[in-house]
Amino acid sequence: MTFLLDLNTLKMKIYEFARILGILLDNAIDASNECNEKIINIMFRNDSKNNRQLIIIENTYNNKEVDTEKIFEKGITGKNNHTGLGLWEVRKIIKKNNNINLYTSKTDKFFSQQLELY
Numbered sequence: 046m047t048f049l050l051d052l053n054t055l056k057m058k059i060y061e062f063a064r065i066l067g068i069l070l071d072n073a074i075d076a077s078n079e080c081n082e083k084i085i086n087i088m089f090r091n092d093s094k095n096n097r098q099l100i101i102i103e104n105t106y107n108n109k110e111v112d113t114e115k116i117f118e119k120g121i122t123g124k125n126n127h128t129g130l131g132l133w134e135v136r137k138i139i140k141k142n143n144n145i146n147l148y149t150s151k152t153d154k155f156f157s158q159q160l161e162l163y
Contacts, residue, residue, distance in 0.1 A: 050089060050098060055162065057142045065138055065147075066100070068131040069158050073104035075124060076156060080105040086155075096163065103157040111156070113149040 055062055070087075077083045082105050090099040108123055115121055117136045122129030139145055144163040151157065 077104040
């Protein structure tokens, strides 16, 4: 199945969309890079039943104690020599756009970010 994300229907600034994706992918790469099993899955889904498009990024990670709410606070980071502004900036962009949501979850194996575009 092929899924094309129509950026003309995005209803947000393309820079903000690219910024969110860049931060989420950068974090996934950094987290999985520290693991023995380096896995990143990126899924694009068209959920026409709920009139939304989904971008799901999941990756292996070592810090199983990570707080999926606290990571969005300003200055919180699990990386050395980083400012902890990435996910804080993502949340800021999402709050000012009413057509996008982000759901963060984790299992024993994968840390997951599900971006929903309406």
